[in-house]
Amino acid sequence: MAKQFQSAKKKKMINNTVVHIILAVLAVIWLFPIFWVILTSFRAEKGSYVSTFLPKAFTFSNYEKLFNDTTILNFPQMFMNTLFIAICSCILSSFYVLAVSYCLSRIKFKLRKPYMNMAMVLGLFPGFMSMIAVYFILKAVGLTEGGLIKLALILCYSGGAGLGFQIAKGFFDTIPVAIDEAALLDGCTRWQIFSRITLPLSKPIIVYTVLTSFMAPWLDFIFAKVICRANSDQYTIAIGLWKMLEKEYIDSWYTSFAAGAVLISIPIALLFLFMQKYYVDGVSGAVKG
Amino acid sequence: MRRGLARFLTGIMTLTLVAGLTGCGGSKSANGVEKVRLMVWSPSEDQSKDNGEWLQTMCKSFANQHPEWDITFVYGVADEATAADQVSQDPDASADVFMYANDRITNLIDAKAIARFGGKYKDAIESTNSKELLDSLRVNNDIYGVPFTTNTWYMFYNKSVFSDDDVKNLDTMLKKGTVSFPLVNSWYLPAFYLGNGCTLFGNKNDESKGVDFGGEKAVDATNYVIDLAANPNFKIDADGSALAGLRDGSVSAMFTGSWDANAIKETLGDKMGVTSLPTFTVNGTKKQMLAYAGSKAIGVNSHSEHMEQAVALAVYLGSMEAQKAHYEMRNVIPCNTELLKDPKISADALVVAQNNTFNNTSILQPFVAAMTNCWTPVENMGKGIRNKSVTHDNAKEQTEAMNAAMNSNGIN
Numbered sequence: 001m002a003k004q005f006q007s008a009k010k011k012k013m014i015n016n017t018v019v020h021i022i023l024a025v026l027a028v029i030w031l032f033p034i035f036w037v038i039l040t041s042f043r044a045e046k047g048s049y050v051s052t053f054l055p056k057a058f059t060f061s062n063y064e065k066l067f068n069d070t071t072i073l074n075f076p077q078m079f080m081n082t083l084f085i086a087i088c089s090c091i092l093s094s095f096y097v098l099a100v101s102y103c104l105s106r107i108k109f110k111l112r113k114p115y116m117n118m119a120m121v122l123g124l125f126p127g128f129m130s131m132i133a134v135y136f137i138l139k140a141v142g143l144t145e146g147g148l149i150k151l152a153l154i155l156c157y158s159g160g161a162g163l164g165f166q167i168a169k170g171f172f173d174t175i176p177v178a179i180d181e182a183a184l185l186d187g188c189t190r191w192q193i194f195s196r197i198t199l200p201l202s203k204p205i206i207v208y209t210v211l212t213s214f215m216a217p218w219l220d221f222i223f224a225k226v227i228c229r230a231n232s233d234q235y236t237i238a239i240g241l242w243k244m245l246e247k248e249y250i251d252s253w254y255t256s257f258a259a260g261a262v263l264i265s266i267p268i269a270l271l272f273l274f275m276q277k278y279y280v281d282g283v284s285g286a287v288k289g
Numbered sequence: 290m291r292r293g294l295a296r297f298l299t300g301i302m303t304l305t306l307v308a309g310l311t312g313c314g315g316s317k318s319a320n321g322v323e324k325v326r327l328m329v330w331s332p333s334e335d336q337s338k339d340n341g342e343w344l345q346t347m348c349k350s351f352a353n354q355h356p357e358w359d360i361t362f363v364y365g366v367a368d369e370a371t372a373a374d375q376v377s378q379d380p381d382a383s384a385d386v387f388m389y390a391n392d393r394i395t396n397l398i399d400a401k402a403i404a405r406f407g408g409k410y411k412d413a414i415e416s417t418n419s420k421e422l423l424d425s426l427r428v429n430n431d432i433y434g435v436p437f438t439t440n441t442w443y444m445f446y447n448k449s450v451f452s453d454d455d456v457k458n459l460d461t462m463l464k465k466g467t468v469s470f471p472l473v474n475s476w477y478l479p480a481f482y483l484g485n486g487c488t489l490f491g492n493k494n495d496e497s498k499g500v501d502f503g504g505e506k507a508v509d510a511t512n513y514v515i516d517l518a519a520n521p522n523f524k525i526d527a528d529g530s531a532l533a534g535l536r537d538g539s540v541s542a543m544f545t546g547s548w549d550a551n552a553i554k555e556t557l558g559d560k561m562g563v564t565s566l567p568t569f570t571v572n573g574t575k576k577q578m579l580a581y582a583g584s585k586a587i588g589v590n591s592h593s594e595h596m597e598q599a600v601a602l603a604v605y606l607g608s609m610e611a612q613k614a615h616y617e618m619r620n621v622i623p624c625n626t627e628l629l630k631d632p633k634i635s636a637d638a639l640v641v642a643q644n645n646t647f648n649n650t651s652i653l654q655p656f657v658a659a660m661t662n663c664w665t666p667v668e669n670m671g672k673g674i675r676n677k678s679v680t681h682d683n684a685k686e687q688t689e690a691m692n693a694a695m696n697s698n699g700i701n
């Protein structure tokens with residue numbers, strides 16, 4: 001008996017060891033590129049080509065260059081542009097998504113089903129298919145010059161958000177209607193039910209919505225490129241990073257490009273770390289049926 | 290909260306309306322001075338404070354020369370490589386005056402986005418530029434831009450490794466030091482084929498002549514490149530490896546253009562040598578490597594509302610005075626024939642090398658539409674040679690396959 005027990009324990013240990021080794025190898029493979037970018041951002045040797053994996057010398061000057069050498073590629077300005085655009089469109093599109101999902105989940109109206117089908121079909125098309133049309137509409141309205149480009153980009157990123165309701169609607173569906181009805185009996189309006197009852201119960205999905213709607217404008221390249229054109233003071237970081245790799249700049253900007261790539265991951269990481277707390281709270285404390 | 294949102298939405302709508310309504314305005318002021326708004330695009334270096342704001346300086350001095358016009362300049366950033374695409378996408382909302390690389394000229398003409406130069410302006414351009422340079426901007430006898438520099442690649446080397454005589458022949462160089470060449474880049478690789486007698490559209494932009502990268506001469510070139518790649522003193526330049534090699538001393542000569550000149554100068558200092566392309570020896574005879582060459586020019590948008598002023602500004606930005614300032618502030622190599630006689634400029638090795646390459650060791654890079662089919666097959670040939678899938682045994686069929694691919698658009 002004891003022998004049998006021991007061998008089962010041993011078997012489990014071997015199993016665990018194998019699994020952990022495989023996981024460790026996979027983790028190394030997945031984290032390798034990120035690790036390399038971080039190393040490159042501190043590399044002191046110039047140029048885009050290296051013969052050694054580890055830099056021969058380390059320096060902070062790549063980061064300093066991003067913030068001091070602003071006459072050709074103004075990174076701080078691009079960073080602030082993108083941050084502004086991303087925060088605005090994050091707030092707007094989170095609101096759109098949550099509002100649309102709530103309506104579709106709670107209110108029964110005639111066009112509900114057709115609307116959902118239409119949204120599904122529209123969602124199958126890639127967003128940049130409409131890019132040229134969007135550009136000409138924005139141009140006709142006069143939003144493609146100067147500071148209004150920021151507004152144009154915010155509209156672009158948040159305008160279609162209402163179509164991406166599926167996941168949030170699925171979540172709202174799991175909150176019992178009985179709670180809503182109880183609130184209604186107590187004299188709540190629809191808006192109050194949404195803001196006082198449904199939203200506090202939906203932290204995980206709010207976090208998810210906020211994260212995705214922040215990431216999209218933060219990382220987008222195509223729309224920004226098409227709409228910014230020659231207005232270099234409106235460039236977003238995606239365009240700036242892309243510029244750094246052009247023939248004329250790559251040799252002197254390559255390590256700063258890596259530094260820029262590290263810097264843009266900071267807001268996303270911060271947002272995620274900050275929101276993760278609520279995410280976990282939300283999941284564990286959810287009032288379910 | 291609801292009221293806040295309503296206010297926000299009204300705000301957006303008002304903004305949109307206001308923005309839509311502006312954009313129309315008068316253009317004539319009382320005292321006969323014409324009000325002009327010119328949008329000018331250039332690479333960001335031309336506008337940067339570190340380089341003395343060449344564009345702003347030139348535009349200001351242009352405005353001073355023309356008191357009859359009250360010009361407001363609007364500056365935008367578009368480098369020569371991308372400006373043409375930006376302008377042809379939407380000429381209405383693009384710069385009146387922009388700088389472009391001549392290989393995009395057909396796109397611009399097809400998009401009806403570029404104006405022809407005529408009359409006294411055409412004469413001015415023709416009198417100050419070489420015929421070869423003008424050919425790079427000429428389509429059906431019309432000139433579509435004011436050239437301000439040439440655009441090609443040539444050889445940089447370490448003077449302590451190679452003597453002036455060595456650099457005349459590639460094979461001599463390979464015996465003395467390490468040479469790096471971007472074999473896998475189809476802007477560079479054709480140099481060997483063109484040097485051995487292959488032609489692209491008759492080397493004269495004649496689409497009907499097609500591509501002749503086949504036959505004995507092309508196979509010989511392929512065989513030469515295979516041997517070159519196998520030479521222990523030869524390194525393939527990819528992803529900036531040659532420049533890194535120059536820095537650590539493992540490479541002594543590389544092929545690139547003026548955009549890398551500063552980095553190389555920093556590395557080699559006084560030992561930097563620069564010259565037009567060397568010859569190479571095929572079957573005992575010396576052949577001259579031939580680069581693709583083009584020009585960068587200042588173009589005028591045919592949709593410009595102020596055509597007269599735009600053309601005058603373009604001609605001014607390409608003038609001798611502007612080119613001289615461009616050279617002094619940004620080291621942009623001039624092409625104005627008068628300016629090249631300036632003793633200070635004609636003593637600059639980089640200027641000499643680039644102009645010698647343009648005049649002697651290059652062909653005008655064809656810009657006919659069919660040229661688009663020529664890039665990938667050549668690149669694949671280079672990669673095949675690097676991977677050793679192209680060998681002496683199959684060189685003939687691989688070369689013929691490349692020639693066939695270059696002559697076809699891949700559809701029919």
